[in-house]
Amino acid sequence: MNTRNLVIENLKKEIANFKKTSSVQKVGVVTEVFDGIVRVSGLSDIKSSEMVTFPNGVTGVALNLEEDFVGIIVLGEYNNIKEGDEVKATGKILEVGVGEALIGRVVNALALPIDGAGAIKSSAMYPVERVASGVITRQGVDQPVQTGIKAIDALVPIGRGQRELIIGDRQTGKTAIAIDAILNQKGQNMKCVYVAIGQKDSKLRKIETRLREGGAMEYTTIVSAGASDPSALAYIAPYTGVAIAEYFMDKGEDVLIIYDDLSKHAVAYREISLLLRRPPGREAYPGDVFYLHSRLLERACRKNKDYGGGSITALPIIETQAGDISAYIPTNVISITDGQIFLETDLFYKGIRPAINVGFSVSRVGGTCQIKAMKKVAGTLKLDLAQFRELEAFSQFGSDLDEATKATIERGRRAVELLKQPQYSPVVVEHQVVALYALVKGYLDDIAVTKISEFETGLIEYAENNAKTFMKQVREKRIWEDDGEAEIKTAIADFKKMFV
Amino acid sequence: MQRVSSKHLAEILLDSTDKLDEAMLKKTVKEFALYLKSKKMLRQIPQIMENYRKLYDKKHSIVEAQVWSQDRMNENTKSHLRESLKQRYKVKEAHILEFLDQRLIAGFKIKIGDEVYDGSVKAKLESLRQALIG
Numbered sequence: 309m310n311t312r313n314l315v316i317e318n319l320k321k322e323i324a325n326f327k328k329t330s331s332v333q334k335v336g337v338v339t340e341v342f343d344g345i346v347r348v349s350g351l352s353d354i355k356s357s358e359m360v361t362f363p364n365g366v367t368g369v370a371l372n373l374e375e376d377f378v379g380i381i382v383l384g385e386y387n388n389i390k391e392g393d394e395v396k397a398t399g400k401i402l403e404v405g406v407g408e409a410l411i412g413r414v415v416n417a418l419a420l421p422i423d424g425a426g427a428i429k430s431s432a433m434y435p436v437e438r439v440a441s442g443v444i445t446r447q448g449v450d451q452p453v454q455t456g457i458k459a460i461d462a463l464v465p466i467g468r469g470q471r472e473l474i475i476g477d478r479q480t481g482k483t484a485i486a487i488d489a490i491l492n493q494k495g496q497n498m499k500c501v502y503v504a505i506g507q508k509d510s511k512l513r514k515i516e517t518r519l520r521e522g523g524a525m526e527y528t529t530i531v532s533a534g535a536s537d538p539s540a541l542a543y544i545a546p547y548t549g550v551a552i553a554e555y556f557m558d559k560g561e562d563v564l565i566i567y568d569d570l571s572k573h574a575v576a577y578r579e580i581s582l583l584l585r586r587p588p589g590r591e592a593y594p595g596d597v598f599y600l601h602s603r604l605l606e607r608a609c610r611k612n613k614d615y616g617g618g619s620i621t622a623l624p625i626i627e628t629q630a631g632d633i634s635a636y637i638p639t640n641v642i643s644i645t646d647g648q649i650f651l652e653t654d655l656f657y658k659g660i661r662p663a664i665n666v667g668f669s670v671s672r673v674g675g676t677c678q679i680k681a682m683k684k685v686a687g688t689l690k691l692d693l694a695q696f697r698e699l700e701a702f703s704q705f706g707s708d709l710d711e712a713t714k715a716t717i718e719r720g721r722r723a724v725e726l727l728k729q730p731q732y733s734p735v736v737v738e739h740q741v742v743a744l745y746a747l748v749k750g751y752l753d754d755i756a757v758t759k760i761s762e763f764e765t766g767l768i769e770y771a772e773n774n775a776k777t778f779m780k781q782v783r784e785k786r787i788w789e790d791d792g793e794a795e796i797k798t799a800i801a802d803f804k805k806m807f808v
Numbered sequence: 809m810q811r812v813s814s815k816h817l818a819e820i821l822l823d824s825t826d827k828l829d830e831a832m833l834k835k836t837v838k839e840f841a842l843y844l845k846s847k848k849m850l851r852q853i854p855q856i857m858e859n860y861r862k863l864y865d866k867k868h869s870i871v872e873a874q875v876w877s878q879d880r881m882n883e884n885t886k887s888h889l890r891e892s893l894k895q896r897y898k899v900k901e902a903h904i905l906e907f908l909d910q911r912l913i914a915g916f917k918i919k920i921g922d923e924v925y926d927g928s929v930k931a932k933l934e935s936l937r938q939a940l941i942g
Binding site (some may be wrong): 323330333334335336349350351352376501798 | 814815855856921923924925926
């Protein structure tokens, strides 16, 4: 049979196979259109958050079901919708296509591609709104997420399945931390989803290029609802992101998801709510703005072995105004998450970057998800830093200090210096352990503060070559043994002689 | 003041106009309209009318279908359609409002309340198009 006939035969077969859909449909009529909100009369049996379609093919979601009409948000272009248009109910709750094909792609809030690299063949459809995994399916967080940022891995460790808030003013490096964390997941068995909400397209492009250069797009999906997209899309973008993540979690994989940022998400939801005439509350946010974020972040979890053992780690970002963490949305999200990384403008301009305020930052899951070696070195470090901060403030008034106080202050200065780290340069955990070991054991006390970073780089290189047992033990057994410790001690001492 | 729903107003209108002669009916409707005006509720008139229609049809067991076709239907088809509507919606009376639409090519499109049965060739071609490109 030649190709011509083959094509025709197949086409005939395809057409014969069409299901004759019983064409009973529920419809409504548009009575009002304004600012991305459509009011529809009819649609009497519609469900809450059911998808509807408009004549131009645009999708909408029913949010307000009232006595005489239905309030619908339009997910896309709403300028072509006019009064009298017929709206069709689909009978389906809003869902998006998910699957491996999304990895390495940039998609919009409906998981459709916006990177110009062709259509995405999704493996499954997942509902955008889904009830979080229940108690029975979960287990405690005990595996670390290595962010590659010394200050975080040592002092506010994050575990797989945790929700850690990144909070700070504009321009304090919140996104930088998130991007570094993604970059460091290479080879760590982690899928990443970066959800950009209300971000400038230029910034998104920069991030995408950066991730591609770092090879991070091999395991990352970017979901974007840009600044020029309707707020309805900004509202559903994080839920789409977590639906994409849930697909991987259900397959037993670990996922890191970043919501950048939830303050813009809350603003988008406020806009929609006010347009739908829902009563405003504090700061004009609707009454359910807490539930908006709690149901989103509750979907981050660590499943136990019987349920596949996958996890979703969430790093939501919140932008504060002039350092005010007691505003409505920041306090909400702080109370929902399992800890926060607090970034400060003052520290940023003092040159302490990442500008993490170690005193205000906590991780409520904490030590259980650190590797043993890190736990051992970081335990003393936290104490050293706390004492340093107290004494530093006190010592500004007088010059006569006793030796012990002076020593604590000097140690603290070196610790702060050691925790500095340039952008896009994550440090692997065994290197972090070497540097911190040298600090807490006092090897850095006679190195000038300005030389610390130079010493650190040199030491790590030297230790890689001259303390191989120690490195191997930390890498594989996650703790050093006596022979390894002896080796690193001599290595540090030897390197110090060379360095001075 | 609590807002009175248009459904509630439609119920009142239905109850108060039940079994009245024409003169009384005119008077009652006029009073109803004046009441709405005094309460500044004239904006709700479309919803009230819609609800009134629904309630009246329900009370008197009527179903009203809007039918679009490419050509005029003959009486035979109409009575057949009426019978099947009566059976499906379990009502005593079925009314048909006819509309012509050249774009359907052939077949009917029937709308009852917010339910639509689209049996036109146009709809079938559309679903074929969707299936082929999707």
